[in-house]
Amino acid sequence: MNHVRGTLLSIDVSERETTTEGVADERASFVGGRGLCTKLAHDRIPFDADPFGPENRIYFSTGPLQQSEMSFTGRMSCTGLSPLTDGLLSTNAGGYLSRNFVGTGHSAVEIVGEADELLVVHVTDEGVEFVEAPELSGATVPEVTGYVNRERDLDAEHVLCIGPAGENLVRFACVMTYESRAFGRGGMGAVLGSKNVKAVTFEGDAAPEVDLPEGVQREVHSAAATSDDLMRRQGTTGGTEMINDNFSLPTRYFEKYHFEDADKIGGNAVEEKKYKKGSCSMCAFACKLPTRDEETGLETEGPEFETVFSFGSNCEVGDIVDVMKSNELCDIYGMDTISCGNAVAAYLAAEDEFGNADLVHETVEKIATREGIGDLLAEGVSRAAADLGVRNYTVKNMEFAAHDGRVLHGQGLSYAVANRGGDHMYSTTLRVEYNGEVDPETLEGKPEIVVRRENHAAFRDSGIVCAFAGGTGHVTEETLERLFECDYADLQDVGARTVELERHFNNKRGMDREADTLPYDLPGIEAALDEYYERRGWNADGTVDDETVREYAVADD
Incomplete structure (x- = not known):
C-alpha cells in the first residue's frame, strides 16, 4: 500500500529544541494525514492532558498524494486534543501549503510545550528556526502573512498561523493557511495559541520519493479540468435552494426548517459575486469562491454552504453581502464559521434579535477579542447555552452543521x-x-x-x-x-x-x-x-x- 515517506519532526517550543525520528511502522499502518496523526496523538498525548496545557500536542501531516501533481490533493491534516470537544480531533484544510510541507522532508510535524514568548517557527529541509515576534500580538491573519512575507520573503502558501481568536483561546479558533483556508473545526487554533505560537512556515526541496501510478493521476486531473459541474461555479452553495425546499435549512437557531430568503444567500447569489476562479494546489477543478461586492468593496473567499447556513438562515440574515462580511471577519480573526455562526445565532435567540446583521458582525468581533458577551460565546454553544437560556444544539460540545438530523x-x-x-x-x-x-x-x-x-x-x-x-x-x-x-x-x-x-x-x-x-x-x-x-x-x-x-x-x- 502506498503511504507517506519521511520522518517525524518534533518541535518543543518550551525548550526550543527539535528531534527527528523514524515512524516507518506508523506510516505503513496508517498511510499519512489523519491516520498517522491520530496514531501519534493517541500514543503521545497523555489521556488526562489539559487541551490548553503544554502536554497537549498538535500534529500536521500530508498523505502520499501530496507528492503528486493530481487534482483534489492540495490538502493537509491537523490533529490534537480539542479544547471544544475535549476529545481527540482531526481537521483538514486546502490551499497551497501541502507541497511546501512535503518539501521539508517530513511526513509529520509535532508541536509540544509552551513558549515563553510569542514565536514564529520556520521549518525547512535544513532545520528549524525560532523567532520571537512579540510585535505580532493581536495581529490578524493577513497581518501575520504580511509580516512573514516582509521578514522571510515567503508567500502565503508557506504559512500556517492563528489570528487574535487563537491567541485569546476561543474554543473554536482555527489554524489558518493561505489567509482564507482553515483547519476549521474543533479549536486547533486555540491549541496553537496556548503554546504561544503565532505562525509556522514550511519550505524546502527535500520531498521524499513516492511511487504513484501516473496513469490514474492523469485521468483524474483531466476529468477535473473538463468537468461541467455546478460545484465549479457555486462551490457547496449550489445545493442551498434544493435543501431548503426539499429537506431542511435550519433557521432561527434551529427553530424553523425553512428559510424564506434562501435564494438571496444561495448558490446563484454567491455566483453573482464571484469575480474569478479559485483553487487549491495542483487542482484543475477550481471550486473555490473568490467573491467581491462592487458597491462596498468587500472581498472574501466564499461563503460556502455551511457559512450560508450558520450566518445566514440560522441568524435569519437574508443578504449575501452580510454573510460575506461575517465570513471575512472569521477568516481575518481565525475562527470556524460553523461554530461561530451558531454561537452568534444562539445569542440572537436569547436577545430576540434575529436578522440584525450589524449585531452579528459586532458579536463576531467581540468573540475574537473575548470582549463583553463575546467572552461567554467564545466558550462555544454548549458551555454558553444555560447562561443564554437557549437549547444546547451540539453533540460532544461541537456545534451542528447545516444538514439537519431531524430530517436526515x-x-x-x-x-x-x-x-x-x-x-x-x-x-x-x-x-x-x-x-x-x-x-x-x-x-x-x-x-x-x-x-x-x-x-x-x-x-x-x-x-x-x-x-x-x-x-x-x-x-x-x-x-x-x-x-x-x-x-x-x-x-x-x-x-x-x-x-x-x-x-x-x-x-x-x-x-x-x-x-x-x-x-x-x-x-x-x-x-x-x-x-x-x-x-x-x-x-x-x-x-x-x-x-x-x-x-x-x-x-x-
Whole structure:
C-alpha cells in the first residue's frame, strides 16, 4: 500500500529544541494525514492532558498524494486534543501549503510545550528556526502573512498561523493557511495559541520519493479540468435552494426548517459575486469562491454552504453581502464559521434579535477579542447555552452543521456517534440521503452505512484526497485502489483503525455511550446505537477494550 515517506519532526517550543525520528511502522499502518496523526496523538498525548496545557500536542501531516501533481490533493491534516470537544480531533484544510510541507522532508510535524514568548517557527529541509515576534500580538491573519512575507520573503502558501481568536483561546479558533483556508473545526487554533505560537512556515526541496501510478493521476486531473459541474461555479452553495425546499435549512437557531430568503444567500447569489476562479494546489477543478461586492468593496473567499447556513438562515440574515462580511471577519480573526455562526445565532435567540446583521458582525468581533458577551460565546454553544437560556444544539460540545438530523436520520445517527460530534464531514451520510439512495426519515439500515462511510472518510483524510473528489464522482473506490495499490477493503481497515483509536482515546477521557446523544428525539436511536457498536466490535456502552486496540501499539495509561 502506498503511504507517506519521511520522518517525524518534533518541535518543543518550551525548550526550543527539535528531534527527528523514524515512524516507518506508523506510516505503513496508517498511510499519512489523519491516520498517522491520530496514531501519534493517541500514543503521545497523555489521556488526562489539559487541551490548553503544554502536554497537549498538535500534529500536521500530508498523505502520499501530496507528492503528486493530481487534482483534489492540495490538502493537509491537523490533529490534537480539542479544547471544544475535549476529545481527540482531526481537521483538514486546502490551499497551497501541502507541497511546501512535503518539501521539508517530513511526513509529520509535532508541536509540544509552551513558549515563553510569542514565536514564529520556520521549518525547512535544513532545520528549524525560532523567532520571537512579540510585535505580532493581536495581529490578524493577513497581518501575520504580511509580516512573514516582509521578514522571510515567503508567500502565503508557506504559512500556517492563528489570528487574535487563537491567541485569546476561543474554543473554536482555527489554524489558518493561505489567509482564507482553515483547519476549521474543533479549536486547533486555540491549541496553537496556548503554546504561544503565532505562525509556522514550511519550505524546502527535500520531498521524499513516492511511487504513484501516473496513469490514474492523469485521468483524474483531466476529468477535473473538463468537468461541467455546478460545484465549479457555486462551490457547496449550489445545493442551498434544493435543501431548503426539499429537506431542511435550519433557521432561527434551529427553530424553523425553512428559510424564506434562501435564494438571496444561495448558490446563484454567491455566483453573482464571484469575480474569478479559485483553487487549491495542483487542482484543475477550481471550486473555490473568490467573491467581491462592487458597491462596498468587500472581498472574501466564499461563503460556502455551511457559512450560508450558520450566518445566514440560522441568524435569519437574508443578504449575501452580510454573510460575506461575517465570513471575512472569521477568516481575518481565525475562527470556524460553523461554530461561530451558531454561537452568534444562539445569542440572537436569547436577545430576540434575529436578522440584525450589524449585531452579528459586532458579536463576531467581540468573540475574537473575548470582549463583553463575546467572552461567554467564545466558550462555544454548549458551555454558553444555560447562561443564554437557549437549547444546547451540539453533540460532544461541537456545534451542528447545516444538514439537519431531524430530517436526515442517518446523518443524525452520524452526529451522535462521531468522535468529533456534530460535524457533517465525519461520515457524510447526508449524501446518500439527499440523493435518494436511501429513505432519509428512518434509521433502518443506517448503522452499516455510517460505519462504512466513517471508515471511508477516515481513509480519505489519511490519503489525503479532497472530499469533493468522491462527491463529484472523479475519484471512486476503484480509483483509490489503483492509486494506493491495494484492495478497497484494506483502505476501509485503515479508516476503521483510525476511528477506533479516536474512540479509545476519548473513552480514556470519560466519554462513552452517554456522550453519543442528540438534543432532539430520533425514533429508533437506541437500537441503532446498539447495532453501530456491534458492527464496530465495541462494547454496548460505546467503549473500546484496551485489548481490542493493543495491536495498534496502544500507549500505557
